[in-house]
Amino acid sequence: MSTVVVGLDIGTSRIRAIIGEISDSGVFQITGVGTSPSTGLRKGVVVNIENTVRAISQAIEAAELMSGVEVTSCVMGIGGTHLDGLNSRGVVAVTGKNRDSREIGPDDISRVIIAAKAVVIPMDRQVIHVIPQSYIVDDQKGIRDPRNMIGVRLEAEVHIITGSVTSIQNMIKCVNRASLNVDEYMLHALASVKSVMTVDERELGSILIDLGGGTTDVIVLADDAPLMTFVLPVGGIQVTNDISIVKGISAETAERIKLDAGCCWMPLIEDNEEVILPGVGGRPPVIIPRTEICEIIQPRMTEIFKMIHEKISPLMKTRQLSGNVVITGGGALLPGVVELAGDVFNTQAVRIGIPGNFGGLTNEYRSPDYATVLGLLLAAQERQKVQESTDTTHEVSAKPAFMRLRTWWKELF
Ligand SMILES: Nc1ncnc2c1ncn2[C@@H]1O[C@H](COP(=O)(O)OP(=O)(O)OP(=O)(O)O)[C@@H](O)[C@H]1O
Ligand SMILES: [Mg+2]
Structure with a gap:
């Protein structure tokens, strides 16, 4: 049996859904593409719930019809002018993997990211992504991956993306009302980077x-x-x-x-x-x-x-x-x-930026206006991989932390 993953781009002009299937042997194929005109959004933000729910259902149904599978959840894109990016930094003292060494472990990395994330944002906004840019271990700057390095002081430079709580909730509500769960959501531009850069x-x-x-x-x-x-x-x-x-x-x-x-x-x-x-x-x-x-x-x-x-x-x-x-x-x-x-x-x-060829039945998605939805699908595929490795590995905490570190576009926890 194959695993089904879905990317859903709720755009101002069009709603786009793409279904991908991962076979047991790990082969990934796009099997369904569906789109519908979008009439419930203004500048990337939902202003009419009914119209948006209807358009999402239409796009999903079209994709389901093409692929012959029924979908239950998706990775959704977040757009709109309420989104904002800022740079921040955090510092912690290294406690180390064990008490004797000062070897930086996953816990130290999690703590420094939490410290960097601790910026004051208004009550009506929420953090969507925290993406590490680089780390500083003692005085050594520009470190990409500080794991296992010896140090006393760990500093992280991060890019934080925030958005309006209500705009995000409304979008999730529309997807839920179209009978889909939202596994994860991602800034449109980050998704596009994934598929075309x-x-x-x-x-x-x-x-x-x-x-x-x-x-x-x-x-x-x-x-x-x-x-x-x-x-x-x-x-x-x-x-x-x-x-x-x-x-x-x-x-x-x-x-x-x-x-x-x-x-x-x-x-x-x-x-x-x-x-x-x-x-x-x-x-x-x-x-x-x-x-x-x-x-x-x-x-x-x-x-x-x-x-x-x-x-x-x-x-x-x-x-x-x-x-x-x-x-x-x-x-x-x-x-x-x-x-x-x-x-x-x-x-x-x-x-x-035109998305690459991912195999499957159709090449409809090989156009720049499909960059976002394809990136969301790739994010859904990655998410699935991380989940599978969590299910099968015995080093429960170490491996997912590592995977998440490499996939910088995801929030770290
Ligand atoms: N061949 C074309 N030439 C010029 N403009 C085009 C062409 N095809 C589409 N567009 C324009 O692209 C816009 C839609 O782009 P896209 O589908 O990427 O938007 P969206 O994702 O629905 O919206 P948003 O990302 O702003 O929420 C429309 O304004 C449309 O007129
Ligand atoms: Mg768009």
Whole structure:
């Protein structure tokens, strides 16, 4: 019998569910993909429970139908502008694995992470992830894995991600009402990193930009740990609205024109390219040059990239980021994003993040707007592996602690 794992991305534009199956011999395959239009969210936050529950059920049912299995739980993504990242540090005295040696053990690591996590956050917020960046043992800085080192003083530098308690509870409630348990939840951008970023990129220092419908999620990583995370309240919906307002057409028509003829980098457009704007209220359709659409989209996309650049600039002055700018989300499908981001960030190192091939029946998920849900599925798969090793190992406490240390995107306890 195979083990079923599920990733669920509750986005502002679409809800996406992916089912993966792990066979007894350990082979992992994607067997079901389901999506549905999302109408119950604004900027990544649930504003209409009924609509969201219905859309989640639809996406899950579609995925179940494709895979032929019934699912009961999932790893869920958390998005929205209520999310915030901050860096913190904690210090403890090493007690050691046993009383005679000062050899750092799992308990010391747990304690130092708890110390680093002890920041004051308002009552209405909760910690979602605590991710170790590096450790300092006595005066030795930049240690990735302090286990078994001898020391007196252990210090941890961590990145903490917090979010609004009620926003998270509402999202979990929707999933529960769609008859699913939430095994774990994860920041959207962290999930996307899992599915599209290479280890080299994470080590060298890279920026992941997820251009969604209602939000743009950003994460900056170096030395395989996040340095900065934030969510901007802008996305593809604003771009569509701009077209709709400037051209006096409905949002649906504007969206279709954006998908068919949108572009955010003028040099990519040939001289004679034209777009048909359907007439409104009995007016005849008009033909306009495609450059007119680009003139609307490019400034908005430039603004989004500039906002990101501005927020990251102080960090870029102190840390060298020699990896890539990786763009995912539905907005990454807009022609010209790579060129425009390269211009704003003044670099050639920009690419679109497309999830890799995980086998199975369908390749539908091999698109940048599936980056988040695929990352969530990978998190679900990892979770399953950790659980199995906990079930089978006799060194009950040591092994899971080690696994969790390596999978930095998970909260440590
Ligand atoms: N081919 C395309 N060209 C331009 N834009 C596109 C294209 N395909 C999708 N988009 C845009 O991408 C956005 C949706 O992206 P995505 O599916 O990643 O959002 P989401 O995950 O539902 O939302 P969020 O992450 O903000 O909650 C929409 O605004 C849509 O118009
Ligand atoms: Mg999204």
